[in-house]
Amino acid sequence: MSRHIVVVGGGAMGSSAAWHLAARGERVTLFEQFTPGHDRGSSHGSSRIFRLAYPDPFYVTLAVRALPLWRRLEEETGRHLLDLTGAVDHGPAEATTALHDALTAAGRPSHFLTPTQVAERWPGLRADTGALFHPEAGRLHADEAVAAFQQAAWQHGARIRHGVKVTRLAVRGERAEVVTDGEEAVIADAVVVAAGSWTPGRLSGLVTGLPPMRITQEQPVHFPAPDALGWPSFIHHGGAGLPPGAGVYGLGSNDGVKAGFHGVGPVVDPDHRDRRVDDRAVVRLQEYAARWLPGVDHTAPVATTCLYTTTPDQDFVIDRQGPLTVLAGFSGHGFKFASVVGLLAADLIGGAPGPGRFALGPPRAH
Numbered sequence: 146m147s148r149h150i151v152v153v154g155g156g157a158m159g160s161s162a163a164w165h166l167a168a169r170g171e172r173v174t175l176f177e178q179f180t181p182g183h184d185r186g187s188s189h190g191s192s193r194i195f196r197l198a199y200p201d202p203f204y205v206t207l208a209v210r211a212l213p214l215w216r217r218l219e220e221e222t223g224r225h226l227l228d229l230t231g232a233v234d235h236g237p238a239e240a241t242t243a244l245h246d247a248l249t250a251a252g253r254p255s256h257f258l259t260p261t262q263v264a265e266r267w268p269g270l271r272a273d274t275g276a277l278f279h280p281e282a283g284r285l286h287a288d289e290a291v292a293a294f295q296q297a298a299w300q301h302g303a304r305i306r307h308g309v310k311v312t313r314l315a316v317r318g319e320r321a322e323v324v325t326d327g328e329e330a331v332i333a334d335a336v337v338v339a340a341g342s343w344t345p346g347r348l349s350g351l352v353t354g355l356p357p358m359r360i361t362q363e364q365p366v367h368f369p370a371p372d373a374l375g376w377p378s379f380i381h382h383g384g385a386g387l388p389p390g391a392g393v394y395g396l397g398s399n400d401g402v403k404a405g406f407h408g409v410g411p412v413v414d415p416d417h418r419d420r421r422v423d424d425r426a427v428v429r430l431q432e433y434a435a436r437w438l439p440g441v442d443h444t445a446p447v448a449t450t451c452l453y454t455t456t457p458d459q460d461f462v463i464d465r466q467g468p469l470t471v472l473a474g475f476s477g478h479g480f481k482f483a484s485v486v487g488l489l490a491a492d493l494i495g496g497a498p499g500p501g502r503f504a505l506g507p508p509r510a511h
């Protein structure tokens with residue numbers, strides 16, 4: 146007999162969990178506090194980088210698992226979500242070599258390019274001392290992907306309820322009680338908490354071993370560019386040509402070429418932030434673009450804000466304690482994995498162990 150599973154949060158992770166659980170025949174209700182396509186969490190906008198390349202083989206393997214699931218989601222929903230435009234990583238040799246080694250060990254292609262070769266192939270992008278090209282990377286359409294997860298979940302019978310906030314969660318023996326702002330109370334066989342930056346507050350006192358999470362407001366910008374959709378995604382690793390500690394990511398999208406610093410924004414409360422754009426940070430990205438992105442119009446940036454929920458080691462939390470399954474701490478690099486994160490949640494609820502690396506518990510060492 147199917148169980149009733151409640152999912153709290155309709156961002157990328159909760160929506161993916163709803164899809165996988167409903168596809169396995171569970172009765173699923175997803176509660177999302179805001180309207181469809183809202184821009185107050187972490188999953189909105191027209192683009193996210195997809196890539197297999199990580200220096201750590203664990204994440205390469207996870208991204209390899211995510212790729213066919215994105216394609217399955219496209220097939221189930223008829224939506225176009227993922228463009229493999231390739232990616233260029235550039236900067237210090239130790240950064241690009243570590244990526245090349247991890248991809249090669251996994252049997253995945255990549256090759257080095259000189260800055261001149263990069264300029265010949267992508268005149269809009271100027272590369273630092275050395276570059277690595279890897280073709281199995283590119284652009285996910287973020288808004289479309291979240292809508293697709295929810296559409297697929299709905300096609301499998303899930304109820305997707307927007308504008309409903311979960312105000313109380315309580316463990317009742319092997320089950321959990323979920324209360325909404327409409328004073329609706331539901332007893333669920335299991336609850337998936339995928340509340341993004343709201344997760345630490347929502348889970349307070351309910352699970353043990355949740356690592357501390359830093360909530361920051363990040364601020365990428367889009368620059369106009371004539372051929373934005375043809376761009377590879379890119380990461381300019383801190384070092385050679387950048388100030389110490391700085392790193393820049395970017396990619397082409399429907400809104401132009403996006404570029405941002407990774408995880409440098411101010412700490413905020415997700416319920417009380419003014420979402421005001423920091424003009425000094427925009428200027429720093431304009432200065433970056435003037436030097437390294439000759440193909441964009443660096444004089445016309447459009448900034449947007451978004452939340453990171455970052456753990457001390459930037460590893461995710463994907464684990465179950467009793468009736469509660471936690472999907473959290475995606476540390477500004479989770480979107481590409483969303484298609485497999487929901488599957489891991491469904492596995493946990495089905496009784497299978499999760500990845501030990503992402504377990505709740507004492508500080509993790511690796």
Ligand SMILES: Cc1cc2nc3c(=O)[nH]c(=O)nc-3n(C[C@H](O)[C@H](O)[C@H](O)COP(=O)(O)OP(=O)(O)OC[C@H]3O[C@@H](n4cnc5c(N)ncnc54)[C@H](O)[C@@H]3O)c2cc1C
Nearest residue numbers: 154156157158178186187188194311341451475479480481
């Ligand atoms: C600027 C930026 C750029 C990024 N770039 C990349 C990238 O290129 N590649 C990549 O892989 N990743 C990237 N990421 C990271 C990725 O987008 C996030 O890891 C991912 O979107 C997190 O999704 P989530 O579902 O955990 O959180 P969210 O999208 O925030 O979803 C959580 C949802 O829970 C809802 N909620 C919270 N509390 C309640 C409640 N009590 N009741 C009901 N609903 C509730 C919220 O309203 C929200 O919709 C980026 C993130 C940002 C901010």
